[in-house]
Amino acid sequence: LSQQIRNMSLVRSLAFVNNQWVPASSGETFEVTNPANGQVLGQVPDMDVDDTEQAVNVAFEAFKTWEHTTAKERSVLLRKWYNLLEDNKDEIARIMTAESGKPLSEAAGEVAYANGFIDWFSEEARRIPGEIVASPTQTKEMMMIRRPIGVAALITPWNFPAAMITRKAGAALAAGCTCVIKPAEDTPLTALAMADLAAKAGIPKGVINVVTCSRKKAAEVGRVLCTSPQVAGLSFTGSTNVGKLLYEQCASTVKRVSLELGGNAPYIVFESADLEAAVKGTIACKFRNCGQTCVSANRLFIQESIFDQFVAKLEEAVKGLKVGDGAAAGVTQGPLINDAQATKVKQLVEDAVKKGAKVHLGGKPVSEMGTRFFQPTIISDVDHSMRVFNEEIFGPVAVCIPFKNEEEVLAIANSTRSGLAGYFYSNNLSQIWRVAKRLEVGMVGINEGLLSAPEAAFGGIKESGIGREGSHYGIEEYSYIKYLCFGHD
Numbered sequence: 001l002s003q004q005i006r007n008m009s010l011v012r013s014l015a016f017v018n019n020q021w022v023p024a025s026s027g028e029t030f031e032v033t034n035p036a037n038g039q040v041l042g043q044v045p046d047m048d049v050d051d052t053e054q055a056v057n058v059a060f061e062a063f064k065t066w067e068h069t070t071a072k073e074r075s076v077l078l079r080k081w082y083n084l085l086e087d088n089k090d091e092i093a094r095i096m097t098a099e100s101g102k103p104l105s106e107a108a109g110e111v112a113y114a115n116g117f118i119d120w121f122s123e124e125a126r127r128i129p130g131e132i133v134a135s136p137t138q139t140k141e142m143m144m145i146r147r148p149i150g151v152a153a154l155i156t157p158w159n160f161p162a163a164m165i166t167r168k169a170g171a172a173l174a175a176g177c178t179c180v181i182k183p184a185e186d187t188p189l190t191a192l193a194m195a196d197l198a199a200k201a202g203i204p205k206g207v208i209n210v211v212t213c214s215r216k217k218a219a220e221v222g223r224v225l226c227t228s229p230q231v232a233g234l235s236f237t238g239s240t241n242v243g244k245l246l247y248e249q250c251a252s253t254v255k256r257v258s259l260e261l262g263g264n265a266p267y268i269v270f271e272s273a274d275l276e277a278a279v280k281g282t283i284a285c286k287f288r289n290c291g292q293t294c295v296s297a298n299r300l301f302i303q304e305s306i307f308d309q310f311v312a313k314l315e316e317a318v319k320g321l322k323v324g325d326g327a328a329a330g331v332t333q334g335p336l337i338n339d340a341q342a343t344k345v346k347q348l349v350e351d352a353v354k355k356g357a358k359v360h361l362g363g364k365p366v367s368e369m370g371t372r373f374f375q376p377t378i379i380s381d382v383d384h385s386m387r388v389f390n391e392e393i394f395g396p397v398a399v400c401i402p403f404k405n406e407e408e409v410l411a412i413a414n415s416t417r418s419g420l421a422g423y424f425y426s427n428n429l430s431q432i433w434r435v436a437k438r439l440e441v442g443m444v445g446i447n448e449g450l451l452s453a454p455e456a457a458f459g460g461i462k463e464s465g466i467g468r469e470g471s472h473y474g475i476e477e478y479s480y481i482k483y484l485c486f487g488h489d
């Protein structure tokens with residue numbers, strides 16, 4: 001283990017199956033690195049098909065007793081887990097910063113948000129109601145109850161190493177499911193630390209399992225999770241391409257599928273908007289986590305009459321951002337997660353510049369800091385031919401596009417196959433209602449750039465996904481409706 005994390009009590013270098021810390025059966029491991037400096041933090045097991053089948057089997061066996069626990073028992077265990085997560089929040093945040101690169105303050109924010117899902121679902125566990133309907137005949141009574149689906153496979157990304165796990169696992173456990181978690185290869189240490197606390201909280205063996213594997217093994221491990229008849233449902237957060245592949249693989253066993261895929265969020269500033277608020281929202285929505293969130297503003301549409309003014313204010317605000325190692329004080333912009341992502345962001349900007357885009361600020365890697373840091377960037381004069389216009393950027397690049405009127409901007413905003421989040425700033429009440437209804441997305445931020453919360457339903461439409469996470473709807477992904485018909489004299 002590297003110096004940076006050696007003293008931490010929650011750092012684990014084995015996978016977690018049946019409440020035991022286990023190596024890969026092959027003995028193979030892969031490295032976890034710090035994206036800020038490339039240093040190797042540690043090694044974790046590179047698990048394969050056999051290991052995954054073993055974990056699925058364990059979860060399948062554990063389900064047989066876990067599904068019969070009472071809602072209150074599950075609630076109490078989730079509460080204990082939450083309490084331990086809170087007691088250890090500083091250490092989890094430091095582990096997260098080490099492996100994901102995000103600034104420590106953001107990591108702390110994510111841990112609070114992530115723990116909030118366990119808090120929320122510890123309460124929701126006790127509120128999974130059924131329904132009794134008025135029967136059409138005198139000799140039958142009819143009711144619908146909710147039952148847990150079984151083993152849930154949870155495949156998660158690196159951009160929110162804790163929260164993407166808790167919002168799935170919290171709901172799954174509350175509903176009465178057991179789970180096999182496959183964390184992202186870039187950020188397995190956060191997942192393992194949380195699993196350690198789940199065991200300490202008394203969550204029974206086999207209820208939560210964490211299978212770690214490298215990018216090379218992800219496809220074979222994923223295939224087991226998607227095709228095993230012992231797995232009842234898959235919940236995936238990640239790229240649209242991988243999501244589509246998993247959706248297809250899940251067809252053979254007709255699994256319950258919940259997908260949270262890429263976005264291409266429009267962020268619209270109308271001329272009636274409070275510009276200060278709109279700029280503040282842009283900083284949160286575009287530059288948080290270095291732009292690496294699926295709800296990040298991907299395209300900023302600014303009404304013509306206020307375009308120059310907005311861009312000038314945004315420039316001022318962006319100049320206040322500080323790039324560096326996320327563990328250092330005052331840093332707001334860490335590295336991009338890995339070299340592949342850093343190269344992609346660089347190429348997107350180069351492509352735009354080559355085709356005539358104007359760079360207002362930044363536009364280049366911060367080469368003296370290594371290969372993964374990118375300057376906070378603002379560009380304009382972009383058009384449909386450029387990759388930044390069409391692709392999810394996942395980097396600190398604000399693309400500013402002027403528009404004439406509401407009709408025009410809605411048409412462009414909706415001209416994408418993605419439909420996760422959308423944002424707009426306006427102080428015209430009628431316009432607020434019109435635009436809120438017409439944006440083709442699952443979530444709308446109105447005069448607000450940050451919208452996620454355990455209490456609210458997170459999810460997309462179109463190719464951005466299926467299902468909802470958080471809120472009371474989150475439980476629905478992990479439960480099915482069972483209809484009971486009672487005959488009597």
Ligand code: ADP
Nearest residue numbers: 155156157183184185218219222237238239242
């Ligand atoms: P990102 O671009 O954010 O890395 P990915 O969709 O590639 O998004 O990764 C999200 C998660 O999906 C990670 O845990 C990754 O290991 C996993 N993954 C990637 N490819 C596959 C695959 N073929 N089957 C199953 N899981 C996969």
